Amino acid sequence: MNIEAIYKESGALLSGHFILSSGKHSPNYLQSAKVLEDPKRAELLADALAKIIKEAGIEVETVCAPALGGVIAGYELARALGVRSIFVERKGGAMELRRGFEVAKGEKVLICEDIITTGGSALEAATIIESLGAEVVAFAALANRGFCSRYGIDKEPKLECKLPTTKPLFALEDFEFEIYDPSDCPLCKEGSEAVKPGSRGN
Secondary structure, eight states, rough: OHHHHHHHHHTEEEEEEETTSSEEEEEEEEEEEEESHHHHHHHHHHHHHHHHHHTTTTOSSSSETTTTTHHHHHHHHHHHHHHHHEEEEEEETTTOTTOOOOOTTOOOEEEEEEEEHHHHOOOOHHHHHHHHOOOOEEEEEEEESSSSOOOOOOOOOOOOOOOOEEEHHHEEOOOOOOOOGGGGGGGHHOOOOBBSSSSOOO
């Protein structure tokens, strides 16, 4: 399966001049909402990700996603794994498990995002889940921005990666793009105006 081609065909791999959630600039952007708007494509990707997780022998009882971006990916992965789906969301700037969702002590939970960049939101979700007594067994995402090392790839994580190295990260593909500080962005120097297409700050 050519994951990059699927992202391009769905208009989810963008080229231009973008402001990332970190505030840095890049000529490329992944918009997974576009790749997930087609239910059949979402099913295809989630099934492929579930297969990797099953083959690794990871026992999962529940998939938990950080809202908003991870909710569809998490739901589809839960369906593919045959387990339940829950999500955490921000209230007053902090992640919380709400809407009547609960986890049991020792429950094996996988944290799922649409895209893992540094893993900050996924780590927040994991911290909440573990504070309630459940066990986070792994992390997963459809796409990995290359800061963190994914399962099956012999590559050291970069300093920016916030995910623990003691738990596997499952993803379908690495997408590594050029990233610039705004003060040293060649696109800005050329007179191009950066846009922010993500879910935060629009």
